[in-house]
Amino acid sequence: MKPKIYLTILKFGLLAVPFTFLLVFPSLLFPYITSKQLTFNILMEVLAAIWIVFIIKYPEYRLKKNWLTWGIVAYFIAIGLSCLVGVDFNLSFWGNAERMLGLFHLTHFLLFYLILITVMRTPRDWNHFFDVSIVVSVLIVLHGLANNYPAATIGNAAYVAGLMIFNIAFAVWRLISCKEWYGKVLFSLALVLLLIGFIRADISGAYAGLVIGAISAGVIYFLVQNKKKGKIVGLSVVGSLVLLLVLLFAFKSSPVFDNSFLGKALRDFSANNPTLNTRLLSWKAAYQDFSHHPILGTGHGNYAVTFDKYLTTEFFRFSPNETYFDRAHNNLIDIVSTTGIIGLLTYIAIFAAVVYYLRRAFKEKKVNPWQLAVLGGLFIAYFVQNLAVFDSLVTYVSLFALLAFVYYLSQSQPEVKNETSLAKSKEVLLLIGLLLLALIFTARFNLRGFQMLSGAIKGYSYVASGYITDGVNYYKTVFASEVGYNRDSRSSLVNLLISNPQALMSLPPTEARANLAYAVELAQKNIAYNPNDSMLEAQLAKIADVAARFNYQDMEKFNYYSAEAVTSIDYSIAASPGRYPLYFTKADIHMTRGELSESIAAIKKALELRSDFAPGYCQLAKVYYFFEDYDNAYLAAGECAQRGQVGLLTPRELVTKSAKYYLDKGDEVTLKILQDYLAASEPQVE
Secondary structure (H helix, E strand, O other): OOOHHHHHHHHHHHHHHHHHHHHOOOOOHHHHHHHHHHHHOOOHHHHHHHHHHHHHOHHOOOOOOOOHHHHHHHHHHHHHHHHHHHOOHHHHHHOOOOOOOHHHHHHHHHHHHHHHHHHOOHHHHHHHHHHHHHHHHHHHHHHHHOOOOOOOOOOOOOHHHHHHHHHHHHHHHHHHHHHHHHHHHHHHHHHHHHHHHHHHOHHHHHHHHHHHHHHHHHHHHHHOOOHHHHHHHHHHHHHHHHHHHHHHHHOOOHHOOOHHHHHHHHHHOOOHHHHHHHHHHHHHHHHHHHHHOOOOOOOOOHHHHHHHOOOOHHHHOOOOOOOOOOOOHHHHHHHHHHHHHHHHHHHHHHHHHHHHHHHHHHHOOOOHHHHHHHHHHHHHHHHOOOOOOOOOOHHHHHHHHHHHHHHHHHHHOOOOOOOOOHHHHHOOOOOOHHHHHHHHHHHHHHHHHHHHHHHHHHHHHHHHHHOHHHHHHHHHOOOOOOOOOOOOHHHHHHHHHHHHHHHHHHOHHHHHHHHHHHHHHHHHHHHHHHOOOHHHHHHHHHHHHHHHHHHHOOOHHHHHHHHHHHHHHHHHHHOOOOHHHHHHHHHHHHHHHOOOHHHHHHHHHHHHHHOOOHHHHHHHOOOOHHHHOHHHHHHHHHHHHHHHOOOOOOOOOHHHHHHHHHHOOOHHHHHHHHHHHHOOOOOOOO
């Protein structure tokens, strides 16, 4: 084929990439992530086959030596090395369905970059890409407005905000460079809509990124002015804006800002902000663990191990529910924690190369002051907002496209000779062979992924609807073909049975036990990846405890599952000793085993970690009551009631007898709480 045909195919494939942002297949597990990533993977794998033949046949299109490309490749090598020495290779390489950020998936962004720098060689090419990205982002904003859902087709407002930062800059770039009046009108309108989408996302870190990026862009613009007067005036304007921001923050508590968008945005930047505090505690954990893995970290994607290890009860004060962090929510800290100092240095090298090539492009007059300011401000905005979040597909695509654009600016436009080093017959055979390999590869690792993720949802819906055995059998069919990133699909069944074991009571005992045995097997397969994963060990402990209870008449199986539960919960606690809810799980397991002292000791350990935690006393009351230690049960029930969590006391008989106990003692305060609850929760007779 002629080079023009190759280029046309590859360019159209690259322009199709932003449209993956619109894909949401509800039939998949984690549809906002998996729909996009797997489609993107397939697209890149097919394009890669065509691209390889193209650069073999036409040597003038092959990659040129460039510090930016070397930096990116070095960063990927660092990630790969961290995978090999990390605590969970499977998670590092394949990732999970919720994030899809394992090395396997990330490599497709590297392919995207390499194909971009090969074929996008003219201003028109890049204008087309920026235009498509802007159009897709506007469609995302309109979708969010139409459905009153700021996360739109992305599924996470933080990811939307990051995408908007890139496309706001792209729109400004096109607005400045566009010469036609109608183009300026369209890009102005797009810019307004993108700003609306950004504001509706309402992410504090993104606000900081955009504002600091805009100020930095102003500083860059005025610093590169040739006239001294222009520099003075410009920097005075920027200084005034900075002073205005300082004053706004200084007086953010003023009643003037009450019930206003600006007031909310300003007040979100507060030492009392729960999100900020959980981030700080997360970053502290990374600092504490760094000395244990300084060179290559814990392994790409394995931040949860660090977070769990150093989790303290202080975290629960700010976030009682979201307590599992698999990312540091700070890109630099996440990188240094999981890929070590080597990963961090190679990552920084990428942006050092960006600075070098942008500076050179300006000197060579490939960009004017406005364009330099926009690009510089965008990189700074991206960098700042990533200090409170992490990348996703939409920001990775935008980032690698931006890096490829910097590469384009760094290159002199070569004279195209269209010399071929490949005979036509060999070209056809190579193209067919590589396309077949790409199709085999994508069928094995992506189409099978679609099938597995879709099957998991179907099996889940069967189980959730009461057709438990049918659902479990469907899961078995799904997992018959192994996919590297199926730990989340396994967990979906395990967690469903953990959350509703009563549903199994409707099945014949043999079926119920068989289904539980399969769920335990799935949990054990997940644990095989990393025995120090606190969350997965806790899942195994819980499902094994349920299996033990369903096998109480078969002492051999009861002892097996019960021992598995004890071992797993102990491993889970060892991996995250400050996660006090685990001690309640341990207490439940020992209740199943009829071990009073161990059960009580587990709850008391949780209360040692956090003595003010009301559910701990409620749980203690239930355990004492279960073992017929009534006085201690009533005392613990009183502590629970006094802390405002009387609704957690079960069975109702415990509350009734506790009320009588406090009536006899003459404790009117506790008695009233219990009586009010009993009156309010009295079953209604029709």
